[in-house]
Amino acid sequence: MDSQSFSYLFAVMLIASLGVKLWLSTRQLKHVAMHRNTVPEQFAQKIPLEAHQKAADYTMAKTRLKMVMIVVSAAVLVGFTLLGGLQALSHYLIGIIGAGITYQIALIAAVALISGVIDLPFDYYKQFTLEEKFGFNKMSPVLFFSDLIKTSLIGALIGLPLVWVTLTLMEKAGALWWLYAWLIWCGFQVFMLGFYQSLIAPLFNKFTPLEDDRLRTRIENLMKRVGFASKGLFVMDGSRRSAHGNAYFSGFGSAKRIVFFDTLLSRLAPNEIEAVLAHELGHFKLNHVIKRIALIFMLSLGFLALLGYLKNQVWFYQGLGVMPILDFNNASNNNAMALILFMFVLPVFTFLLSPLTSIGSRKHEFEADRFAAQHSNSQDLISALVKLYEDNASTLTPDPLHSAFYDSHPPASIRVARLLTQ
Numbered sequence: 001m002d003s004q005s006f007s008y009l010f011a012v013m014l015i016a017s018l019g020v021k022l023w024l025s026t027r028q029l030k031h032v033a034m035h036r037n038t039v040p041e042q043f044a045q046k047i048p049l050e051a052h053q054k055a056a057d058y059t060m061a062k063t064r065l066k067m068v069m070i071v072v073s074a075a076v077l078v079g080f081t082l083l084g085g086l087q088a089l090s091h092y093l094i095g096i097i098g099a100g101i102t103y104q105i106a107l108i109a110a111v112a113l114i115s116g117v118i119d120l121p122f123d124y125y126k127q128f129t130l131e132e133k134f135g136f137n138k139m140s141p142v143l144f145f146s147d148l149i150k151t152s153l154i155g156a157l158i159g160l161p162l163v164w165v166t167l168t169l170m171e172k173a174g175a176l177w178w179l180y181a182w183l184i185w186c187g188f189q190v191f192m193l194g195f196y197q198s199l200i201a202p203l204f205n206k207f208t209p210l211e212d213d214r215l216r217t218r219i220e221n222l223m224k225r226v227g228f229a230s231k232g233l234f235v236m237d238g239s240r241r242s243a244h245g246n247a248y249f250s251g252f253g254s255a256k257r258i259v260f261f262d263t264l265l266s267r268l269a270p271n272e273i274e275a276v277l278a279h280e281l282g283h284f285k286l287n288h289v290i291k292r293i294a295l296i297f298m299l300s301l302g303f304l305a306l307l308g309y310l311k312n313q314v315w316f317y318q319g320l321g322v323m324p325i326l327d328f329n330n331a332s333n334n335n336a337m338a339l340i341l342f343m344f345v346l347p348v349f350t351f352l353l354s355p356l357t358s359i360g361s362r363k364h365e366f367e368a369d370r371f372a373a374q375h376s377n378s379q380d381l382i383s384a385l386v387k388l389y390e391d392n393a394s395t396l397t398p399d400p401l402h403s404a405f406y407d408s409h410p411p412a413s414i415r416v417a418r419l420l421t422q
């Protein structure tokens with residue numbers, strides 16, 4: 001491959017993925033608008049027209065914002081790569097710091113900072129204009145910025161050592177550095193899965209043991225029935241930030257905790273909460289969680305091996321608007337740039353494959369629904385789903401193609417139709 005061909009290939013893939021993304025968004029806008037004035041027959045008795053229209057308006061507002069963000073991030077990507085932004089930034093930093101690992105870490109930190117600053121107005125607008133307009137925002141600007149500062153500090157505290165380890169391996173561990181980096185990365189992921197809940201989550205939310213005795217007994221019975229050991233049931237004050245509700249597990253083995261958002265508990269009846277939890281337990285009992293982690297580990301091994309090859313190819317840098325350091329003794333200074341370029345361009349080459357991951361996750365959702373129907377009650381799960389769709393203003397009428405690219409869950413109409421037969 002020569003660098004010019006790679007530039008063309010990158011440009012073609014970027015235009016193709018940009019075109020497909022915008023096309024999917026306009027399909028979504030049209031589809032939702034077309035169905036705005038009638039609640040689908042399946043839900044006609046359960047969801048009022050007003051709520052259905054709110055969901056349509058909310059979905060369309062989010063889709064329009066996403067279209068702007070898609071265009072902006074494509075422009076930023078071109079600015080960083082083909083238009084020479086990364087090259088200029090690297091040149092500037094090497095001028096003041098000099099080559100070496102400090103320069104490389106500074107380059108990665110600077111790119112993360114610039115990307116974060118570009119995203120900030122969009123995040124702020126989404127929270128305080130869009131979510132606010134539809135009644136979902138519960139945050140004050142003070143909380144928004146204190147979250148931002150905390151997230152950045154934690155990101156730096158965890159991210160910088162990881163970056164340092166990766167860059168050191170790239171420089172010193174020889175041709176198989178990517179294998180060692182992968183092992184470290186997997187170890188880090190497993191550590192975070194085990195300790196996120198006790199180390200990081202409490203910095204953002206309060207967790208209190210679930211006190212409702214009737215609900216607790218109900219859930220404990222369900223866990224006994226399906227053979228699930230847990231170290232406790234907790235309620236999280238999700239309502240501090242958002243009116244959207246959820247439930248999740250964290251941890252490993254018998255130290256697993258189940259966490260409910262207070263917003264979920266306040267809206268669903270105990271039998272509905274049980275059904276939702278049965279669905280989540282289904283993901284666990286049917287090994288979906290392990291399978292997903294294994295898939296992520298395998299893909300990341302493949303990607304790291306690819307990076308191991310690309311980082312030694314001059315066309316990879318030049319094709320993306322960067323002049324690598326060609327002097328053999330100094331070539332390890334290219335490593336940070338290789339990481340950055342890889343992170344930037346990988347999504348451009350993989351976006352068109354995203355329906356493949358949706359297919360897998362949908363299969364798992366159907367299986368978890370079936371598990372919930374067997375061990376709890378399908379009617380309860382249906383009524384919980386209907387309430388959650390209504391409360392979250394999720395559209396019941398997504399465009400099928402848009403959904404295939406972006407949604408991990410099957411559309412509500414298909415899920416409910418299947419549950420009715422179980």
Ligand SMILES: [Zn+2]
Binds near residue numbers: 280283364365368
């Ligand atoms: Zn699920």
